[in-house]
Amino acid sequence: xxxxxxxxxxxxxxxxxxxxxxxxxxxxxxxxxxxxxxxxxxxxxxxxxxxxxxxxxxxxxxxxxxxxxxxxxxxxxxxxxxxxxxxxxxxxxxxxxxxxxxx
Numbered sequence: 733x734x735x736x737x738x739x740x741x742x743x744x745x746x747x748x749x750x751x752x753x754x755x756x757x758x759x760x761x762x763x764x765x766x767x768x769x770x771x772x773x774x775x776x777x778x779x780x781x782x783x784x785x786x787x788x789x790x791x792x793x794x795x796x797x798x799x800x801x802x803x804x805x806x807x808x809x810x811x812x813x814x815x816x817x818x819x820x821x822x823x824x825x826x827x828x829x830x831x832x833x834x835x
Contacts, residue, residue, distance in 0.1 A: 761792065761802025766810040769793060769803055770835045773827040783826040785818035792818050793826060 772781040772795045784792040790804040791812055812831050826832075 761794075761804050763790070763804045763806065766805055766832075767835050769805060770832050773829070773832055781826045782823040783812070783829070784823050785820060786812065786815045787818050791815065794823065 769781070780796040782794045782796065784794055786792065786807060788807075790806060791810055793803045793805065795801045795803065810831060812829075
C-alpha cells in the first residue's frame with residue numbers, strides 16, 4: 733500500500749509540474765540584445781545556446797548550463813534567415829549560426 737501511495741504521489745507531481753525534458757518554457761524569458769546573447773555562442777564544442785523559434789515579436793533562445801535560462805531577442809534586432817515558429821520544431825543549435833557574424 734505504501735508503494736502505491738508513493739507511486740501515485742510521484743505521478744501527481746510529474747503531472748502537476750510537467751515533464752518537458754529538453755524543451756523548456758521561455759516565453760517569459762529576459763529580453764536581451766543580440767550582443768548579450770552572442771556571448772553564449774562562442775564557446776566551441778561546449779556552446780549551449782539553442783534557438784527555439786520565433787513569433788511575431790521575438791526570437792526565443794535557451795542557454796543550457798546545469799539549468800535552462802530563457803532569452804528573447806526582438807525580431808527587429810536580429811535577422812534569422814531560417815527562422816521557424818516557436819516550438820513548431822525541435823530546438824536547433826545556435827552557437828555556430830551565421831547570424832552572429834558581425835556582433
